[in-house]
Amino acid sequence: MTIGMIGSGNVGGALGTRWAKVGHEVVFGTRDPKSKEVQQLVAAAGGKTRAATMADTARAGEVLLLATPWPATQQILAGLGNLNGKVLIDATNPLLPDLSGLTHGTTTSGSEQVAGWARGAKVVKAFNTVGANIMANTSFGAGRPVLFYCGDDAAAKQAVKPLIEALGFEAVDAGPLSQARLLEPFALLWISMALVHGLGREFAFQLLRR
Amino acid sequence: MTIGMIGSGNVGGALGTRWAKVGHEVVFGTRDPKSKEVQQLVAAAGGKTRAATMADTARAGEVLLLATPWPATQQILAGLGNLNGKVLIDATNPLLPDLSGLTHGTTTSGSEQVAGWARGAKVVKAFNTVGANIMANTSFGAGRPVLFYCGDDAAAKQAVKPLIEALGFEAVDAGPLSQARLLEPFALLWISMALVHGLGREFAFQLLRR
Numbered sequence: 001m002t003i004g005m006i007g008s009g010n011v012g013g014a015l016g017t018r019w020a021k022v023g024h025e026v027v028f029g030t031r032d033p034k035s036k037e038v039q040q041l042v043a044a045a046g047g048k049t050r051a052a053t054m055a056d057t058a059r060a061g062e063v064l065l066l067a068t069p070w071p072a073t074q075q076i077l078a079g080l081g082n083l084n085g086k087v088l089i090d091a092t093n094p095l096l097p098d099l100s101g102l103t104h105g106t107t108t109s110g111s112e113q114v115a116g117w118a119r120g121a122k123v124v125k126a127f128n129t130v131g132a133n134i135m136a137n138t139s140f141g142a143g144r145p146v147l148f149y150c151g152d153d154a155a156a157k158q159a160v161k162p163l164i165e166a167l168g169f170e171a172v173d174a175g176p177l178s179q180a181r182l183l184e185p186f187a188l189l190w191i192s193m194a195l196v197h198g199l200g201r202e203f204a205f206q207l208l209r210r
Numbered sequence: 211m212t213i214g215m216i217g218s219g220n221v222g223g224a225l226g227t228r229w230a231k232v233g234h235e236v237v238f239g240t241r242d243p244k245s246k247e248v249q250q251l252v253a254a255a256g257g258k259t260r261a262a263t264m265a266d267t268a269r270a271g272e273v274l275l276l277a278t279p280w281p282a283t284q285q286i287l288a289g290l291g292n293l294n295g296k297v298l299i300d301a302t303n304p305l306l307p308d309l310s311g312l313t314h315g316t317t318t319s320g321s322e323q324v325a326g327w328a329r330g331a332k333v334v335k336a337f338n339t340v341g342a343n344i345m346a347n348t349s350f351g352a353g354r355p356v357l358f359y360c361g362d363d364a365a366a367k368q369a370v371k372p373l374i375e376a377l378g379f380e381a382v383d384a385g386p387l388s389q390a391r392l393l394e395p396f397a398l399l400w401i402s403m404a405l406v407h408g409l410g411r412e413f414a415f416q417l418l419r420r
Contacts, residue, residue, distance in 0.1 A: 003373070010342035015377070018346065022376045063369060065337070066324065073320075077327040084330030087366040089359075089373070090321045090390070091337035093397045106316055106395055110283075111300045114276065117287040120294030127275070127301035132220035136228065140418040148399075149299075156297040159273060163213070163299070166232045167225070174399070175407045180300070182402070185316055185395035187303045189358075189384070192392070197385045199417075206416045207409075208350040 004061020005029050006054060006076065011091055012067035013041050020047040029057030055080055063087045071097075111150075111180035124151035124160045125180040129187045131194060134204050138168035145204035146170045148186070150179035170207060214271020215239050216264055216286065221301055222277035223251050230257040239267030265290055273297045281307075321360075321390035334361035334370045335390040339397045341404060344414050348378035355414035356380045358396070360389035380417060 001024050005012040008028040016026040025048040030038045033051035042049045058064060058080040068076050070092055115123040126149035127135060138145055147169035151157050157173060164171035174183065193199040211234050215222040218238040226236040235258040240248045243261035252259045268274060268290040278286050280302055325333040336359035337345060348355055357379035361367050367383060374381035384393060403409040 011337065011345065014342040014346035015337060018377050019373065024373075063373070064331070066328075067337070070320065073324065074327050077324070080328075082330050083328050086331045087363075087369050088324075088328050088331035088333045089337060089370055090324045090333050090335045092320055092324065093338050093394050093401075106398075110280065110302055114283065114287070114298075114300045114302065117284050118276075118290075118293050118298050120292050121274070121296045121298035123298045123300050125300045127221065127225060127277070127299060128303050132224040135221065136224035140420050143416075143418040145418055146415075153297075159297050160299055163229065163234075163273065167228050172403070172409070173407065175402065179399075179402065179407075182395045182399040184303050185392045186399060188316075189389075189392040189396060191303075192385065192389065193382070197383065199382070199419075202420045204418045205356075206353075206418050208353040208355055208414045208416050209409075210350050210412045 001025070002027065002060055002062050004057040004064045005067065006057060006064050006080070007067040007069075008038055008041060008051070009067065009069075012065060015065055015067070015091075016049065017041070017045040020045040020049045023047065025049070027052050027057045027060045029054045058083065058086070061086070063089065065089045065091060067091045106181045106185070109178065109180035109184050111177055111184070115177060122151065122153040122156035123177060124149055124153070124156050125177060125183055126160055126164060129183055130190055130204050131201050133201050135167065138204075140204065140206070143206045144168065144170050146172055146207045148172050148174040148183055150174040150177055150183060152177045172207070211235070212237065212270055212272050214267040214274045215277065216267060216274050216290070217277040218248055218251060218261070219277065219279075222275060225275055225277070225301075226259065227251070227255040230255040230259045233257065235259070237262050237267045237270045239264040268293065268296070271296070273299065275299045275301060277301045316391045316395070319388070319390035319394050321387055321394070325387060332361065332363040332366035333387060334359055334363070334366050335387060335393055336370055336374060339393055340400055340414050341411050343411050345377065348414075350414065350416075353416045354378065354380050356382055356417045358382050358384040358389075358393055360384040360387055360393060362387045382417070
């Protein structure tokens with residue numbers, strides 16, 4: 001299969017190199033196909049790889065991988081012309097420049113609303129990202145599920161952490177309460193996978209480290 | 211420590227029972243402390259547990275666990291009075307009744323925007339939830355990182371799945387493209403933990419099943 005990388009930076013470079021190593025024909029799309037950087041990438045990837053303009057890459061690829069910086073994404077796609085029937089794998093994220101949030105989709109959280117309603121309380125978000133069945137029983141053989149918590153009061157978080165650990169979770173401090181903007185969609189991912197998209201309720205997430 | 215459960219349904223019941231088993235004093239807050247359901251919960255939890263009204267529970271608890279149905283949350287909190295200095299663990303999620311989304315915070319996704327820009331393409335969201343370093347090398351000893359993908363075209367998703375698996379990920383179909391509303395915040399969770407909140411870049415998520 002010919003895979004066209006729309007963007008050959010960190011993500012496009014890593015994925016294209018690995019797909020080339022397993023035998024796919026990879027085209028690294030770039031503003032300047034003659035640049036030293038992309039030529040080094042092609043040489044390192046080996047196999048059937050080459051560099052091309054973004055538009056040539058889009059024409060050549062049976063599957064396209066979109067890995068552009070978000071601010072450039074609209075303009076680059078506009079320059080590709082018609083993509084009729086192409087499979088476009090979107091690996092972008094609409095990140096704000098300082099990584100403090102997303103430009104699309106997330107604006108606030110239930111927990112920030114709760115903090116407005118719960119007069120005087122020190123709110124810590126926790127225990128929202130897995131079902132009650134996992135909270136009742138955190139055993140997965142050798143695996144240990146992760147549970148994130150977040151809040152704006154350090155002492156309150158220190159009080160909550162052992163309550164998480166007492167149940168067998170790995171407790172991970174995810175930062176300020178505004179991180180609930182991420183933990184609530186993470187919860188809905190669990191819920192939707194458990195109830196709608198086929199994983200069932202008896203799953204959880206573990207952190208892998210190296 | 212005395213822990214007050216603001217809400218004693220599935221989540222409050224599971225957490226209160228387990229904290230009671232490890233020696234905490236647990237108060238199960240409920241609309242009707244004399245109901246058969248909550249009395250059974252108290253009997254099953256054992257240890258130093260009792261049932262109480264929501265307001266009494268809030269007064270008694272050194273730490274409060276908020277596990278209310280979202281539509282009832284504002285009213286229940288309003289009935290608790292001043293929570294000055296209390297640690298309130300928020301386990302709620304602002305779910306729409308049909309679980310199709312959140313009432314607060316998430317409205318759309320970059321990927322749905324990309325689908326509007328990429329004329330004719332079949333967009334599949336993938337490879338956005340971990341850093342390029344993980345895509346370059348998915349090895350974590352015996353662990354296998356998960357990679358979610360989503361999209362509205364079944365054939366396009368079938369084409370993308372083996373490209374994910376070829377890199378050593380467990381590929382999990384998360385449903386339609388609108389699920390990017392969850393996968394993009396999931397990505398920002400990875401990014402924020404990797405770059406800001408202390409996990410570093412060499413981590414990923416694995417699914418645990420049982």
